[in-house]
Amino acid sequence: MLRAxxxxxxxFAAFTAARAEDTVKIGVILPFSGQFADTGVQLDNGIKLYxxxxxxxxxxxxxxxxxxxxxxxxxxxxxxxxxxxxxxDGADILAGFALTPNALSAAEVSAQAKKFMVVMNAATxxxxxxxxxxxxxxxxVPEVDETLGTWAAKQGIKTVYMLVSDYGPGxxxxxxxxxxxxxxxxxVIGTDRMPVANADFSSFVQRAKDANPQAIFIxxxxxxxxxxxGKALANRGITPQNTKILGQGEITFxxxxxxxxxxxxxxxxxxxxxxxxxxxxxxxxxxAYNKAFxxxxxxxxIGGYDGMHLIYAALAKTGGKADGQTLVDAxxxxxxxxxxxxxxxxxxxxxxxxxxxxxRAEKVDGKLVNxxxxxxxxxxxxxxxxxxx
Amino acid sequence: xxxxxxxxxxxGLAYGMLLFLLSVGLSVTLGMMNFVNLxxxxxxxxxxxVTVTLMDRGWPFLATLPCAxxxxxxxxxVFERTLFRRLYRANDLQQVLLTLGLVFMSxxxxxxxxxxxxxxxxxxxxxxxxxxxxxxxxxxxxLFLIAVALxxxxxxxxALEYTRFGSRVRASVxxxxxxxxxxxDVDSIFAITFALGSGLAxxxxxxAIGIVGLDPNFAFTYLIYVLIVVAVGGxxxxxxxxxxxxxxxxxxxxxxxxVPTLGAFLIYLVMVSILLWRPLGLFGRR
Numbered sequence: 001m002l003r004a005x006x007x008x009x010x011x012f013a014a015f016t017a018a019r020a021e022d023t024v025k026i027g028v029i030l031p032f033s034g035q036f037a038d039t040g041v042q043l044d045n046g047i048k049l050y051x052x053x054x055x056x057x058x059x060x061x062x063x064x065x066x067x068x069x070x071x072x073x074x075x076x077x078x079x080x081x082x083x084x085x086x087x088x089d090g091a092d093i094l095a096g097f098a099l100t101p102n103a104l105s106a107a108e109v110s111a112q113a114k115k116f117m118v119v120m121n122a123a124t125x126x127x128x129x130x131x132x133x134x135x136x137x138x139x140x141v142p143e144v145d146e147t148l149g150t151w152a153a154k155q156g157i158k159t160v161y162m163l164v165s166d167y168g169p170g171x172x173x174x175x176x177x178x179x180x181x182x183x184x185x186x187x188v189i190g191t192d193r194m195p196v197a198n199a200d201f202s203s204f205v206q207r208a209k210d211a212n213p214q215a216i217f218i219x220x221x222x223x224x225x226x227x228x229x230g231k232a233l234a235n236r237g238i239t240p241q242n243t244k245i246l247g248q249g250e251i252t253f254x255x256x257x258x259x260x261x262x263x264x265x266x267x268x269x270x271x272x273x274x275x276x277x278x279x280x281x282x283x284x285x286x287x288a289y290n291k292a293f294x295x296x297x298x299x300x301x302i303g304g305y306d307g308m309h310l311i312y313a314a315l316a317k318t319g320g321k322a323d324g325q326t327l328v329d330a331x332x333x334x335x336x337x338x339x340x341x342x343x344x345x346x347x348x349x350x351x352x353x354x355x356x357x358x359x360r361a362e363k364v365d366g367k368l369v370n371x372x373x374x375x376x377x378x379x380x381x382x383x384x385x386x387x388x389x
Numbered sequence: 390x391x392x393x394x395x396x397x398x399x400x401g402l403a404y405g406m407l408l409f410l411l412s413v414g415l416s417v418t419l420g421m422m423n424f425v426n427l428x429x430x431x432x433x434x435x436x437x438x439v440t441v442t443l444m445d446r447g448w449p450f451l452a453t454l455p456c457a458x459x460x461x462x463x464x465x466x467v468f469e470r471t472l473f474r475r476l477y478r479a480n481d482l483q484q485v486l487l488t489l490g491l492v493f494m495s496x497x498x499x500x501x502x503x504x505x506x507x508x509x510x511x512x513x514x515x516x517x518x519x520x521x522x523x524x525x526x527x528x529x530x531x532l533f534l535i536a537v538a539l540x541x542x543x544x545x546x547x548a549l550e551y552t553r554f555g556s557r558v559r560a561s562v563x564x565x566x567x568x569x570x571x572x573x574d575v576d577s578i579f580a581i582t583f584a585l586g587s588g589l590a591x592x593x594x595x596x597a598i599g600i601v602g603l604d605p606n607f608a609f610t611y612l613i614y615v616l617i618v619v620a621v622g623g624x625x626x627x628x629x630x631x632x633x634x635x636x637x638x639x640x641x642x643x644x645x646x647x648v649p650t651l652g653a654f655l656i657y658l659v660m661v662s663i664l665l666w667r668p669l670g671l672f673g674r675r
Contacts, residue, residue: 033497035606038505166652194645195653197610199601202400203645206393224602227509231600235519235528236396259509259602261517295506 024061024315024322027068027085028096029106034072035223039098039300043120045293046304047095050312052292058312059320066091070102078102082109092322093118095307098300100124100168107131116314116327120307121300124168125383128351133324135331135350137310137343138303139272140381141169144248145176145219147356147376148270152215152246153184160186160246161213163204163229165220166193173219173248176382189213196221201232209236215244218251226251227259230267240266249274249370252361254296257368264368267361272354273302273340276369285339297339306338310345342377349384392524397646398639403531405638406538407600410593411611412618413545413630414586420625420673421562422579424473425481427488429590429615430608431495432461436591437603438499441508450513454537454595461591462584469583474576492608499605508603516599530599537596541589545627558582562625617660623673632671633663 028047030040047065056063066089068081078101085091086109094110094117097103103122110117111131119127119136128134152160160181164170170193178188190211192204198220208216216238220229233245249271250256257264275286275296285305289297297305310331315322317330328350335344343354358374415429436457443453468491476484516533519526549555560568561575569575594607618637622629637656644655651658663671 033500037500037605038507041505192649193652194649198653200400200404200642200645203397203642204649206397206646207649210393224507224604227507227602228600232400235400235526235531237519237521237526255507255509258511259507261511295504 022061023064024058024093024320025064025066025085025089025091026093026095026311027066027082027089027091029068029070029078029081029085029094029102030096031072031098032067032069036072036098039121039222040069040096042298042300043096043098043304045289046120046297046301046306047308049289049292049301050305050308053288054308054312058315059318061315061320061322063312070099073099073101075101075105079105079109082106086113086115092116093311093327095311096120096304097122100127103127104130107134110134110324114324116311116322116324116331118307118310120303124172125351125381128349129384129387132350133328135310135328135345136352137307137345138352139299139354140351140383141172141248142176142383143354143379143381144270144272144356145173146180146382147379148217148246148248148358149177149180149186150184151270151358151374151376152217152244153181153186157215157244158186159189159213160215160217161189161208161211162191162217162219163201163208164191164193164218165196165198165225167196167221169221170196170219177217180382194220198225199228201225201229202236205229205232205236205238209238209243213243215246218245218247220251222250222253222256226253226256230256230260230264234260234263239263240268244268246270249299249359252359252370253298257361257370261368262363264361265363269359269361269370270356271299271359271370272356273299274357274359274370274372277340277357277372279339279341281337282339302338302340306340306343309336309338310334346380349381351381351384353378353380355379394643394646396525396527397642399525399527400531401639401642402635403528403534403638404600404642405635406535407593407597408614408618408638409631409634410538410541410596411590412615412622412634413541413627414583414589415615416619416622416624416626416630417558417562418579418583418586419619420623421558421582422477424477425484425488426473426583427485427612428468428491428495428608429587430610430612431492432465432587433590433594433597433611434495434499434603434605434607435464435594436461436588437594437598437607438503438508439591440595440598441503441510441603444510450510450516454592457595458588458592461594462588465587466580466584469580473583492612495608496605499608503605505605508598510598512599534596534600537592541592542627542631549627554578554581614656617656619670621660621663621670623667623670626670626672629670629672636663 032040097119098121100122107130117134121138123141164174245267249269314327314330318326332347341355355377356379357372359370359372362371439457439460440453516530519528618633622633
């Protein structure tokens with residue numbers, strides 16, 4: 001009797017062990033609840049769509065995605081989730097990361113456990129320096145804003161007033177734009193740092209108006225803020241006809257445009273992806289996304305989608321080997337065509353290299369969209385490029 | 390320097406009026422029933438989502454406002470009858486736990502039903518844009534908001550001061566036992582007042598979309614501001630809520646304009662100072 005039980009247990013253990021070797025587990029850490037829930041949902045949709053289109057097997061291994069809700073900006077939680085994923089659930093790869101603080105703390109875990117980590121949204125430059133196994137498929141704030149700053153100076157804009165939200169990405173954006181704009185010959189005549197959870201922007205917009213700049217640069221996080229500041233601008237009589245409005249693409253997100261209405265026409269933004277990007281691959285992507293989820297994809301979706309592509313391509317290259325060093329070596333230098341355009345992973349910094357588009361909000365066929373009218377290809381993260389090797 | 394400051398102060402005033410609409414219900418029910426209803430923000434959110442849903446079906450904006458009021462009022466009656474009335478005698482912590490739990494549930498329900506994204510609405514053309522008087526831009530929508538809030542104040546105060554029902558409410562607020570002893574049906578007074586307060590919150594929520602936007606976390610975000618208005622204004626006082634809300638709205642706007650580095654902190658500074666000076670709030674009685 002005892003022998004029979006031992007035999008059964010032994011077979012069971014062998015069976016599960018063998019099964020475990022045939023699966024590659026990806027631990028996805030995202031905010032599925034709280035203030036950033038929509039970001040998490042869109043990013044996850046990108047992951048789901050990729051798996052729907054390309055199946056769940058790569059190089060003979062089954063891909064299993066384990067999702068964990070980090071709830072918002074909670075680096076301690078993110079660290080714990082990353083640890084649990086690796087130790088308890090046997091995750092081979094960490095992915096997701098909508099928010100910088102969470103990505104930074106999880107990167108520590110990735111470095112210690114030597115696990116491949118794909119940052120699919122968080123946009124602060126230094127994240128990829130925290131672990132040699134981290135790659136990023138989204139964007140960095142300096143990539144966008146230094147490009148925009150250089151572009152603005154080249155257009156002959158001489159004076160800018162800056163309104164940025166007072167937190168990590170906002171300060172990054174301020175520093176990046178400021179640096180590139182003044183390097184291009186322009187002058188930043190004033191900066192205001194606004195509280196992150198701000199509801200009413202009238203005062204700040206009025207201050208910007210008082211300074212009488214040629215252009216106003218705005219950085220606010222997505223969500224309620226872009227529409228609110230757009231309305232505040234219109235209410236104070238600031239229109240793109242008399243003052244150029246520049247910013248990162250969050251301020252002309254689809255719902256912000258809908259809310260601002262015609263007040264948004266003429267706002268110039270820099271960004272790495274827009275659902276209206278005119279390429280056959282993107283049109284297919286947007287159609288498939290709408291069919292699956294009933295809404296347009298956005299930058300979070302493309303970060304998730306391309307992140308999964310990177311994981312699949314890296315696994316295919318390593319023949320299914322999922323340890324950190326092999327995967328990250330396979331990922332370095334990888335280049336492919338994404339719905340956003342051509343992108344690649346810089347072998348030195350493991351960060352993304354992509355085209356930054358300059359867009360203007362315009363009414364096309366009665367609908368407000370961002371129309372790409374200029375672009376800068378092969379933009380690398382400038383902050384790391386300036387770091388001593 | 391006057392003109393731009395006037396514009397900013399006007400915007401602050403409008404924001405304050407919005408906070409007043411959102412808070413007055415809570416102030417009255419807290420003062421009258423001693424029931425800590427943290428789910429007040431959820432009723433505001435309900436009103437806002439009702440407006441969004443109806444506008445999606447093509448209803449004109451103004452027509453959705455009474456519906457937002459009614460929906461929130463009716464919902465509050467349901468909750469009051471089934472849940473809240475069991476906890477009138479309970480201690481504050483239990484009331485907080487119950488209503489806070491309701492807030493979490495409402496946020497999750499909103500996210501489930503409507504998704505986590507922003508809910509933009511297209512305001513009718515006659516409420517968009519601004520008028521310029523003496524070099525200052527006055528947003529039409531904010532003028533409308535102030536008008537609605539003032540009307541609500543006048544109606545509320547008028548009802549309280551000049552109607553039988555109002556006198557019964559005042560009696561119940563001042564001394565519940567005595568009022569009951571005099572034969573006033575305090576229970577139904579409570580229920581009606583609670584419904585009115587929540588209805589106003591719903592109306593406030595609907596009006597808020599055009600200024601601050603709507604997402605499932607609305608119930609939490611505005612709970613803080615509502616509690617500040619109620620604490621500063623004093624429980625049970627409509628005048629107090631009005632004054633506190635205007636004070637907070639204007640000082641927020643003025644602070645951000647003149648000392649932007651202080652930014653949003655000024656509201657809290659004002660709150661702490663006033664409460665140190667008058668711990669019961671500006672017009673609070675107990």
